[in-house]
Amino acid sequence: MSALIARQAPSAAERLADLAVQALVDEADLSPKPGLVDRRGSGAHSDLHLGLMHASAQSLWPAFAAMADAARSEGRVSQALRETLGQLGRDGEAEMLRVTAGVNTHRGAIWALGLLSAAAMLESGASAGGIAASAAALARLDDPAAPHNPDSHGARVCRRYGVLGAREQAQHGFPAVIEHGLPQLLASRRAGAGEQNARLDALLAIMSSLTDTCVLHRAGLEGLTRMQAGARAVLEAGGAASLAGRRQLRLLDRDMLALNASPGGAADLLAATLFLDRLAPHAPAPTGSN
Ligand SMILES: CC(C)(COP(=O)(O)OP(=O)(O)OC[C@H]1O[C@@H](n2cnc3c(N)ncnc32)[C@H](O[C@H]2O[C@H](COP(=O)(O)OP(=O)(O)OP(=O)(O)O)[C@@H](O)[C@H]2O)[C@@H]1O)[C@@H](O)C(=O)NCCC(=O)NCCS
Numbered sequence: 001m002s003a004l005i006a007r008q009a010p011s012a013a014e015r016l017a018d019l020a021v022q023a024l025v026d027e028a029d030l031s032p033k034p035g036l037v038d039r040r041g042s043g044a045h046s047d048l049h050l051g052l053m054h055a056s057a058q059s060l061w062p063a064f065a066a067m068a069d070a071a072r073s074e075g076r077v078s079q080a081l082r083e084t085l086g087q088l089g090r091d092g093e094a095e096m097l098r099v100t101a102g103v104n105t106h107r108g109a110i111w112a113l114g115l116l117s118a119a120a121m122l123e124s125g126a127s128a129g130g131i132a133a134s135a136a137a138l139a140r141l142d143d144p145a146a147p148h149n150p151d152s153h154g155a156r157v158c159r160r161y162g163v164l165g166a167r168e169q170a171q172h173g174f175p176a177v178i179e180h181g182l183p184q185l186l187a188s189r190r191a192g193a194g195e196q197n198a199r200l201d202a203l204l205a206i207m208s209s210l211t212d213t214c215v216l217h218r219a220g221l222e223g224l225t226r227m228q229a230g231a232r233a234v235l236e237a238g239g240a241a242s243l244a245g246r247r248q249l250r251l252l253d254r255d256m257l258a259l260n261a262s263p264g265g266a267a268d269l270l271a272a273t274l275f276l277d278r279l280a281p282h283a284p285a286p287t288g289s290n
């Protein structure tokens with residue numbers, strides 16, 4: 001008789017890591033995304049493809065579980081927790097680069113989802129805004145061991161154009177997610193857009209407002225302006241579920257490819273939106289809004 005394998009319920013930290021990885025896989029699979037890797041192909045990237053995005057996402061499970069577990073042990077926002085998360089984040093980046101043979105697939109996602117996984121553990125049962133606020137408090141603490149890299153793409157364009165990047169997005173409580181991605185996801189669902197279209201609309205809402213340092217790095221201010229205006233045009237035409245919106249979305253995709261631009265920061269924040277959506281109870285829709 002075959003031996004019975006005892007089934008153990010996953011811990012809270014393991015469940016959070018499951019959700020974080022699933023959010024990354026769902027983001028990668030979502031199609032058609034302008035300029036980004038999706039089920040159709042590699043978008044504006046020559047060194048990325050869908051299989052690599054999936055492998056990268058799976059490689060991050062131990063890092064997310066360890067970050068959530070560190071938050072469980074510490075139990076509150078503290079300098080010690082911030083420093084532990086910094087080390088775990090750097091270890092996660094190293095593992096990602098090992099699995100992708102040196103290609104940066106998810107640096108921004110490790111930062112955003114790592115902080116949110118830890119915060120979700122600290123704020124169990126809280127709203128998305130409550131979790132994001134706790135992640136922001138962690139992000140605002142300085143990590144003295146963090147290597148300051150003034151040459152990262154983000155650091156360079158933030159200096160050059162005087163904009164805020166991934167660090168500030170977290171320190172301010174992920175406004176792109178809380179004020180744009182999540183409300184649009186819920187509004188498009190309520191309007192009957194269908195799940196994939198609602199997720200595309202959430203991505204577009206993020207793109208319409210974000211200073212995405214990936215786009216700035218590859219395509220400058222003109223690229224950023226065209227990304228934001230193009231995303232807004234899709235939503236104003238009726239979103240991804242409408243024929244007119246789809247037409248605008250095709251134009252935006254062509255434009256991003258012509259500019260060699262890819263909104264990798266917005267993609268990470270869509271993953272953060274999907275993570276919080278699965279996790280946090282949403283406030284009921286205002287009366288008369290459905
Ligand atoms: C604080 C850090 C986030 C470092 O930030 P910094 O800006 O210095 O560094 P970057 O290396 O540029 O990484 C930032 C990544 O964040 C994403 N992003 C961009 N804009 C925003 C935004 N406005 N808000 C939020 N997030 C944003 C983006 O990630 C995605 O793009 C990646 C690909 O980027 P890149 O390599 O530039 O791409 P290519 O164009 O393809 O390169 P080439 O082909 O042209 O060469 C991809 O990974 C996506 O994820 C930015 O890249 C933080 O990382 C940090 O300090 N970490 C240390 C560890 C730590 O403390 N962790 C804490 C606990 S988790």
Ligand SMILES: Nc1ncnc2[nH]cnc12
Nearest residue numbers: 028036037105264267268
């Ligand atoms: N789908 C995607 N394509 C390119 N870069 C990304 N960074 C995060 N998700 C991405």
